[in-house]
Amino acid sequence: MQRMINMAPGRSLNLMLALLPFALLLLLYIVASDARLAENANDKLLPSFAQMGDAVQRMAFEPSKRTGEYLLWVDTASSLTRLGLGVLIAAVLGLLIGMLTGALPMIGAGVSPLLTVISLVPPLALLPVLFIVFGLGELSKVVLIAVGITPFIARDIQRRTEEIPAEQLVKAQTLGANTMQILIRVVLPQLLPKLIDAVRLSLGAGWLFLIAAEAIASTDGLGYRIFLVRRYLSMDVILPYVAWITLLAFLLDIALAWLSRRLFPWNTQGGR
Amino acid sequence: MPPMIQAKNLWKTYGENVVLEGLNVTVEEGEFITMVGTSGCGKSTFLNMLLGTQSCSKGELLLDGQPIPAEPGPDRGIVFQQYSVFPHMTVLENVMAAKAFARKGLTGYLFGSARREAKEEATAILNQVGLSHALNKYPHELSGGMKQRLAIAQALLGKPRILLLDEPFGALDPGIRADMHELVLNLWREHKLTVFMVTHDLKEGFYLGTRLWVFDKLRQDPQAPGAYGASITYDLAVGQMGKKIYEEIDDNLRPVVEVV
Numbered sequence: 001m002q003r004m005i006n007m008a009p010g011r012s013l014n015l016m017l018a019l020l021p022f023a024l025l026l027l028l029y030i031v032a033s034d035a036r037l038a039e040n041a042n043d044k045l046l047p048s049f050a051q052m053g054d055a056v057q058r059m060a061f062e063p064s065k066r067t068g069e070y071l072l073w074v075d076t077a078s079s080l081t082r083l084g085l086g087v088l089i090a091a092v093l094g095l096l097i098g099m100l101t102g103a104l105p106m107i108g109a110g111v112s113p114l115l116t117v118i119s120l121v122p123p124l125a126l127l128p129v130l131f132i133v134f135g136l137g138e139l140s141k142v143v144l145i146a147v148g149i150t151p152f153i154a155r156d157i158q159r160r161t162e163e164i165p166a167e168q169l170v171k172a173q174t175l176g177a178n179t180m181q182i183l184i185r186v187v188l189p190q191l192l193p194k195l196i197d198a199v200r201l202s203l204g205a206g207w208l209f210l211i212a213a214e215a216i217a218s219t220d221g222l223g224y225r226i227f228l229v230r231r232y233l234s235m236d237v238i239l240p241y242v243a244w245i246t247l248l249a250f251l252l253d254i255a256l257a258w259l260s261r262r263l264f265p266w267n268t269q270g271g272r
Numbered sequence: 273m274p275p276m277i278q279a280k281n282l283w284k285t286y287g288e289n290v291v292l293e294g295l296n297v298t299v300e301e302g303e304f305i306t307m308v309g310t311s312g313c314g315k316s317t318f319l320n321m322l323l324g325t326q327s328c329s330k331g332e333l334l335l336d337g338q339p340i341p342a343e344p345g346p347d348r349g350i351v352f353q354q355y356s357v358f359p360h361m362t363v364l365e366n367v368m369a370a371k372a373f374a375r376k377g378l379t380g381y382l383f384g385s386a387r388r389e390a391k392e393e394a395t396a397i398l399n400q401v402g403l404s405h406a407l408n409k410y411p412h413e414l415s416g417g418m419k420q421r422l423a424i425a426q427a428l429l430g431k432p433r434i435l436l437l438d439e440p441f442g443a444l445d446p447g448i449r450a451d452m453h454e455l456v457l458n459l460w461r462e463h464k465l466t467v468f469m470v471t472h473d474l475k476e477g478f479y480l481g482t483r484l485w486v487f488d489k490l491r492q493d494p495q496a497p498g499a500y501g502a503s504i505t506y507d508l509a510v511g512q513m514g515k516k517i518y519e520e521i522d523d524n525l526r527p528v529v530e531v532v
Binding site: 165167168170171172173174175176177178180181182184185186189190264265266267 | 323325343344345346348349350352354355356357358359360361369370372373374375376377378379380381410411412423426427429430432
């Protein structure tokens with residue numbers, strides 16, 4: 001008998017094992033949903049797939065009776081705009097702060113302790129402050145996302161900057177490079193793939209802040225919608241929306257991974 | 273004319289630990305010096321002082337009669353054992369970067385005619401070190417020997433007067449090492465460099481270059497290994513040394529190596 005630690009699945013078995021939990025969950029849901037609906041046809045807690053299909057049809061492909069908009073797409077567009085802007089601002093700020101504090105000890109000495117303290121402030125606790133300062137409009141939601149993930153990105157990039165072998169910085173100096181040239185040609189390009197990694201890791205937090213902000217003060221957005229229909233126990237809308245958000249998050253993640261491989265071929269397997 | 277490099281009663285200490293003590297030595301332009309010694313005997317420390325990344329605790333280290341600058345500069349090129357090349361640039365870009373860094377400017381990028389000239393020059397030197405077939409490869413696609421060839425080409429295009437080599441061939445196979453020796457000797461003659469090379473391999477020191485330094489401790493205190501520092505115990509002209517002295521140095525270095 002081979003040891004468990006040495007047993008690995010083949011290709012097809014691997015695929016089967018990967019799909020199995022999904023299939024089991026799906027089956028469990030269908031059985032449970034059927035059982036509840038058989039008991040009470042008006043049950044709202046575990047809607048059937050047909051009911052959810054109707055809800056998706058209503059939200060995505062029929063204009064809203066009140067506004068005439070196709071709600072799912074409007075919600076998706078405004079949520080992605082907020083998330084995109086917030087993450088973009090956080091990435092730019094995080095890259096600059098992280099690179100400068102990591103590469104220049106004089107700046108690091110002044111900024112690093114402050115950055116550590118700021119990163120410990122729970123961003124959601126600042127949400128009321130943001131609403132007071134920036135109002136209830138788009139700005140406060142974008143700022144929440146940016147405030148929430150900038151410290152994480154900045155600290156990650158700072159660490160990555162410090163990981164660049166000192167030999168490279170010395171080498172550049174022996175070739176006559178000044179500080180600015182070293183930052184732009186040696187440090188920055190090596191940080192860009194790390195920045196994409198950091199953004200991928202912080203997207204989960206980004207979604208969290210987005211949905212929280214939308215739930216509290218908004219008139220559209222994916223988070224707004226699921227919190228709105230919660231009042232009517234509309235699980236047939238909430239569950240497809242959650243699945244849609246998950247799919248968007250997944251697609252964003254693989255798009256970033258693809259972009260990183262595409263733009264930085266030197267950073268793949270065996271790099272460094 | 274003062275000698276190119278002059279060390280006057282040079283000491284290096286880290287707190288209680290003495291690494292180098294009372295080093296007195298002069299080097300003329302065009303010499304090729306190999307430095308051997310056990311681990312922790314200060315040969316790399318001395319190289320780093322020449323490079324400008326470490327400073328001496330006592331005494332003086334002079335370049336052309338002036339104290340050596342406290343940071344690395346274009347007059348002193350370096351090849352490390354690893355991490356010497358930029359992983360995000362192709363072979364050609366790595367060498368062209370040397371040209372770009374040599375010019376004043378904010379970005380370190382080259383444009384227009386300067387770029388074309390740099391490309392020609394870089395291609396020529398890559399040809400000389402035998403990398404003309406790999407211009408568009410990234411460093412992670414190169415073998416260890418090719419990476420070191422690239423690092424040497426890069427350092428040479430910076431037009432240094434002094435070339436510092438910190439165990440550059442330590443990680444290479446013996447066959448490839450021999451090729452690299454030949455390459456370094458040829459480049460040294462052609463570019464009229466002054467070379468300092470740290471190596472673990474005594475044989476390398478015995479036929480490469482013009483002068484061999486052995487770093488070792490003159491005094492030992494078994495109760496306090498850090499109390500005394502190392503100095504240059506042998507300073508020999510290469511080519512005038514017999515088998516006897518090789519064995520003598522080899523014996524001196526070996527017991528300590530085995531303990532480590």
